[in-house]
Amino acid sequence: MKQVQLSHGGGGEETNKLIHDLFYRHFKNDILIKAEDAAVLQTQGKIAFTTDSFTVSPLFFEGGDIGKLAVAGTVNDLSMMGAKPLYLSSAFMIEEGFAFEELERIVESMAKELAKSGAKIVCGDTKVVPRGSVDKLFINTAGIGEVKREGISSQAIKEGDVIIASRDIGRHGATVLMAREGLEVSADLGSDCETLWPAVEALLAENISVSALRDATRGGLAAVLNEWAENSDVCLEIEEAAIKVSDEVQGICEMFGFEATDLANEGTFVAAVAPMHAAFAVSALQRFGFCRDAAVIGRATTQYPGKVVLHSAFGSRRFLDLPKGELLPRIC
Amino acid sequence: MSELKLKDLYDGFRDPATIRMLAAQIGEEAKALHEPLRIMEVCGGHTHTIMKYGLPQLLPGNIDFIHGPGCPVCIMPKERIDHAIALARMEDTILVTLGDMIRVPGSQSSLAVERAAGRDIRPLYTPMDALKIAKENPDKRVVFFAIGFETTTPMTAALLHAAVTQKVDNLYFHINHVLVPPAIDAIMSDGQAKINAFIGPSHVSVITGAKIYAPLPQKYGTPVVVCGFEPVDVMQGILMAVRQQVEGRAELEIEYSRSVTMEGNVKAQQLIDMYLQPRSHFRWRGIGDIPDSALELREEFAYLDAEKVFAEVLPTEPIDDHKLCICGTILKGLAKPMECKVFGTACTPNSPLGSCMVSSEGACNAYYRYAGVLG
Numbered sequence: 001m002k003q004v005q006l007s008h009g010g011g012g013e014e015t016n017k018l019i020h021d022l023f024y025r026h027f028k029n030d031i032l033i034k035a036e037d038a039a040v041l042q043t044q045g046k047i048a049f050t051t052d053s054f055t056v057s058p059l060f061f062e063g064g065d066i067g068k069l070a071v072a073g074t075v076n077d078l079s080m081m082g083a084k085p086l087y088l089s090s091a092f093m094i095e096e097g098f099a100f101e102e103l104e105r106i107v108e109s110m111a112k113e114l115a116k117s118g119a120k121i122v123c124g125d126t127k128v129v130p131r132g133s134v135d136k137l138f139i140n141t142a143g144i145g146e147v148k149r150e151g152i153s154s155q156a157i158k159e160g161d162v163i164i165a166s167r168d169i170g171r172h173g174a175t176v177l178m179a180r181e182g183l184e185v186s187a188d189l190g191s192d193c194e195t196l197w198p199a200v201e202a203l204l205a206e207n208i209s210v211s212a213l214r215d216a217t218r219g220g221l222a223a224v225l226n227e228w229a230e231n232s233d234v235c236l237e238i239e240e241a242a243i244k245v246s247d248e249v250q251g252i253c254e255m256f257g258f259e260a261t262d263l264a265n266e267g268t269f270v271a272a273v274a275p276m277h278a279a280f281a282v283s284a285l286q287r288f289g290f291c292r293d294a295a296v297i298g299r300a301t302t303q304y305p306g307k308v309v310l311h312s313a314f315g316s317r318r319f320l321d322l323p324k325g326e327l328l329p330r331i332c
Numbered sequence: 333m334s335e336l337k338l339k340d341l342y343d344g345f346r347d348p349a350t351i352r353m354l355a356a357q358i359g360e361e362a363k364a365l366h367e368p369l370r371i372m373e374v375c376g377g378h379t380h381t382i383m384k385y386g387l388p389q390l391l392p393g394n395i396d397f398i399h400g401p402g403c404p405v406c407i408m409p410k411e412r413i414d415h416a417i418a419l420a421r422m423e424d425t426i427l428v429t430l431g432d433m434i435r436v437p438g439s440q441s442s443l444a445v446e447r448a449a450g451r452d453i454r455p456l457y458t459p460m461d462a463l464k465i466a467k468e469n470p471d472k473r474v475v476f477f478a479i480g481f482e483t484t485t486p487m488t489a490a491l492l493h494a495a496v497t498q499k500v501d502n503l504y505f506h507i508n509h510v511l512v513p514p515a516i517d518a519i520m521s522d523g524q525a526k527i528n529a530f531i532g533p534s535h536v537s538v539i540t541g542a543k544i545y546a547p548l549p550q551k552y553g554t555p556v557v558v559c560g561f562e563p564v565d566v567m568q569g570i571l572m573a574v575r576q577q578v579e580g581r582a583e584l585e586i587e588y589s590r591s592v593t594m595e596g597n598v599k600a601q602q603l604i605d606m607y608l609q610p611r612s613h614f615r616w617r618g619i620g621d622i623p624d625s626a627l628e629l630r631e632e633f634a635y636l637d638a639e640k641v642f643a644e645v646l647p648t649e650p651i652d653d654h655k656l657c658i659c660g661t662i663l664k665g666l667a668k669p670m671e672c673k674v675f676g677t678a679c680t681p682n683s684p685l686g687s688c689m690v691s692s693e694g695a696c697n698a699y700y701r702y703a704g705v706l707g
Contacts, residue, residue, distance in 0.1 A: 181457050241348075247339045254342055256457070257431075257692065313348035314355070314563075316386025318702040324681045328431045328455055 002100040009094070009128030022104060023124060026111040027090070031122040039122035041087055043146055048083035050074060051142035059102065059136060061179045063171070063190030066139055067106035069266055071113035072195045073217070074143040079200040080213040080269065082152040083145030085119035092124070093138040096131045106137070116195040119143065149204050156211040157232035161300040162278040164271045166199065166285055167192065167293045168244035169221050173263030173327075174252045189248040194267030194290045202284045209274035210281075216268050219323050222261040224270050225308040226322045233305045238298035238320065241313040262323035272300065345562030346385075354567035355390040361571065364578045368394040370526055371573055372519075372665055374512060375481075375533035376403030376693025377561050383698040385563040395570065398527055401515045401619060401663040404480045404508075405432045405691035409617040410651040412508055413438035416477045418645045419506065419638060420451040426469060427453045428462045429477035430484070432691040437684065439651045459487040463494050466503040475504045475638050482544075483535040485509045485608070485627065486600040492607040492629075495636065506638040507628055510614060512536055513544050514625035518616075520552050525665035529573040531559040531566070534588035541596025542586050549582040560588040607633060615650055617687055618660020657686035662695055669699040676700055 007014045024033055031039045054070040064072075075085040090110070094103065114121065171192040178189060196215060203210055212232070214224045221243070229236045245253075245260040253260050267290055273281045278296055285294035303309065308320040344350075362369070373379055379399050382388065388397060401407050417438050420427035427443070434443045434455050447453040452472075456462060459476065466474040478488045488509065495503045512533070519525050532545050537558045545556045555576035559569030569587040576583060586592050607630060614626030629637040639646065653659060656674045661667040669675050669688065679685040681697055688694035692701075 247337070250342075251337070251339060312385060314351040314385075314390065316389040318384065318386045321701045328434060 004094050004096065004098040004100060004103060004128055006096050006128050006130065009126055015126060018126060022107055023126075026107045027114075027121040027124075029120045029122065031087075031120065039087065041122065041144065043086065043144065046147040046150065048078050048081040048145045048147055049142070050077040051140065052077060053138060053140040055135060055138050056176060057135060058179050059106070061191055062175050064193030064266065065106055065109050066137060067108075067110040068113050068193050070139040070141045071110045071119075072193055072266060074141040075113075075117045075119055076196045076215045076267075076269070078143050078145030079117075079197040080152075080215055081145070081147065082149035082200070082204060082210070082213070083147045084201070085117045085143055085145045085197055087122045087144045088114070088119055089142045090121045090124040091140040092126050093134050093140075094126070094128045095134050095136050096128055098136055103137070113195055117197040149210065152210055152213055154212050154214065154228050154231040157228055157234050157272045157300050158211060159234060159300055159302050160275050161211050161272040162275050162296050163225070163236060163238065163298040163300070164273060164278065164281055164285070164294060165221065165243060165297045166196070166269045166271070166291045167267075168246050168249070169216065169265055169268055170245060170249040170253070170260035170263035171268070172266040173220065174249045176264075177256075178252065189246070192265050192267035192290070196267060196269055199285055199288045199291050202287065203271065203281060206280055206284045208277045208281045208284065211272040211274070213269060213271050216265045216270055218264050220260075220262045220264055221270065222259070222308070222320050222323055225320060228272065229308050230306045232300070234300040235303040235305055236298055236308045237301050237303065238308060238310050240310050242295055242297040244293050244295060258327060259323075261320060262327065275299070342562055345560070345564040347564060350564050351390070351567055354564065354571055358395070358567065358571050358574055359392050361574050361578060362392045362394055365394055365574065367528070368396055369529055369574060369577055370396045370398055371529045371531060371570065372398045372400045372525070372527045373531050374400035374402040374516060375536070376406065376691065376695070376698075377533060377535070378531060378559070378566060379403075379695050379698050380693055381561050381563060381566050383702040386702070387563060387566060390567075391570070395574070398525065398665040399662060399668070399695035400665060401519065401616065402481065402512060402533060403688070403691050403693040403695075404484070404510065405436055406659065406663060406687040406694045407510060407515075407616045407619070408433070408436060408479065408508060408687060409615045410437075410439045410653070411615075411647060411649065413442070414440075414651065415506060415639070415646050416443055417441055417446055418647065419475045419477070419642060420446050420453050422473070422642065422645060424472045425452065426465060426472050426474045427451070427477060428456050428465060428474060429453075430456055430459070430479055432693075433477065433479055435684075436687055436690045459484075459491045460494070462491055462503060463498070463500060466495070466500050470502060473502055473504060475506060477506045477508070479508045481510055481512055481533075481536055482540045483533070483538075485604050486539055486597070489600070489603040489607050492633070492636070493603060496633070503636070504638040504641055505629060505636050507608065509608065509627040510616070511625050511627070514622050515616065515619070516548065518619060518622045518625070519664055520548075522664065527554065527665055529554055529577060530556045531569045531573065532556055534558055534560045534565070534592050537586075537588070537592040537596060539597050539600050541594050542584060542592055543594045543596070545584050549584055553582045555582050556584045558584070558586045558588055558592050560590075616663070618653060618663045654685045659686035659688045659696070662688055669696040672696070
């Protein structure tokens with residue numbers, strides 16, 4: 001099996017070959033193949049700019065891989081600001097000995113994911129580091145998007161705004177945990193990893209009054225809601241029964257003592273919208289397969305500013321706190 | 333028989349209509365109580381359920397929960413955590429343990445801090461993974477820092493059995509398994525805690541059988557209901573305790589009859605007995621020394637006992653908690669987390685002073701996460 005060697009990162013012939021035969025082949029576009037020191041870009045109006053680095057073990061999991069994550073993650077960060085994803089950079093840090101075949105699968109997956117939003121990779125970097133310096137492969141992506149709707153912000157949520165979750169929660173965290181532990185709980189469990197721009201574009205096209213959007217990645221739904229409550233100084237009152245959790249994810253939570261609200265997602269977002277637009281927003285989202293379970297889960301009030309209150313179906317309530325540090329399984 | 337799904341384990345036991353019905357029933361029957369019912373939930377898992385589901389909000393004012401010493405992380409004295417740290421600092425050593433133990437502060441450091449400093453410390457999802465790690469690292473010593481009550485002890489016994497029968501010679505055991513009944517006895521015989529009913533953890537009794545609680549009703553005149561961890565279970569258990577009190581009975585009852593018998597899992601008990609024996613003394617964090625309240629390896633397996641094999645690196649001095657921390661008082665059922673001066677200020681889950689704030693099963697942690705001003 002062909003493997004990546006240190007010489008592939010040396011800047012000479014092998015590097016050149018890797019870039020042309022692999023990256024250009026899959027990411028080909030007019031800007032990238034000019035191979036200049038920097039990409040020269042054309043945009044209109046305000047731009048949004050973001051970056052993220054991706055490390056995941058295992059690199060391939062049910063529903064995605066590190067490449068899909070690296071593209072969807074950055075494209076989604078732009079989308080959550082109401083920005084149409086346009087241009088991405090992509091930097092690979094590859095451990096010496098990494099299989100070419102796997103690298104190609106990852107690059108193919110990135111190209112496929114880019115097509116969903118129409119964004120292009122216009123510049124990049126490749127480093128190969130000695131064995132043990134990184135865990136197989138790290139990818140950094142940065143992205144630029146054209147702001148289509150201004151004012152979407154975690155500080156813009158107002159009393160009365162309705163909170164919508166785009167689908168069931170916790171799938172990515174549960175899937176990666178299961179893959180890491182080599183446990184097979186159910187064939188139906190897969191990551192939610194997905195490019196969200198089409199769904200966001202639909203919300204904007206329907207002229208829905210959106211106060212805030214946020215993809216619930218690390219820290220899960222609990223982290224997003226707490227950040228929003230704090231940044232907008234509102235109380236978010238959430239109906240626990242309205243939060244959808246698949247049986248597989250709930251089962252894993254039961255086994256290890258986790259909360260589904262703390263688990264990571266990679267294709268699930270939360271929207272705060274004006275109350276009169278809530279039903280339109282939900283039906284606009286439900287047109288997309290990955291948002292067919294979109295639902296209103298709560299609303300913003302003034303009761304406990306800065307806090308998230310979870311209402312149980314049987315009449316009690318409690319605060320939903322931020323997840324704490326690394327997720328460790330319970331003892332018994 | 334159809335295949336058992338994970339969903340079956342909890343589905344139905346969180347049913348809103350059932351919980352509301354039980355709450356109404358408890359409210360009605362509790363009117364006949366002559367004095368407030370002060371229920372100790374011995375186990376941190378119950379504390380977690382009670383706080384997570386906001387059950388006190390559904391109950392009448394004359395029912396009060398008192399949190400017991402049943403969290404294996406909370407009761408671990410600092411010197412034992414220092415043992416784990418000392419073992420992890422040995423050359424060519426991998427220290428493995430369960431869950432929250434990684435975060436608990438010892439006298440100077442914690443396993444999380446040591447791991448960041450480069451020690452090889454790994455949290456396990458199941459103790460049996462320790463065997464795999466030992467086999468994969470034949471040139472290293474793997475030390476399993478074993479913790480937990482009667483529930484997790486069989487897994488340690490199974491790991492011991494596998495290590496002995498498969499002749500894995502680089503896996504050592506630091507045993508910190510503790511026992512529920514001596515701890516309850518210590519709290520009740522102290523006489524300060526005003527407890528007049530118990531709900532006992534069902535998972536302990538799945539192993540030991542409900543029989544371990546049999547002496548309590550007679551000795552202290554308190555009802556004991558062995559209870560599951562779902563909200564319906566806890567509410568049903570409370571109703572059973574209320575009924576006993578109203579009817580003037582003090583008996584051992586099993587709410588969690590779907591898995592608990594009086595005898596328990598005899599095979600698991602035999603396996604534990606083969607490898608482990610009662611330890612004459614164990615110092616509980618905040619409570620102090622309780623005789624016969626923990627287990628240790630039998631003499632014939634001393635060659636696997638990290639406390640003996642690596643005795644020269646282990647500190648021996650007992651170390652008390654931070655002066656401002658009242659974890660001990662909370663564990664004895666004499667105070668609630670919010671009565672602690674440093675609760676939520678100097679002591680939070682991110683920087684805990686005391687062990688009750690560290691573990692997700694600890695009373696302070698459960699109060700901090702779920703109660704706040706909603707209390």
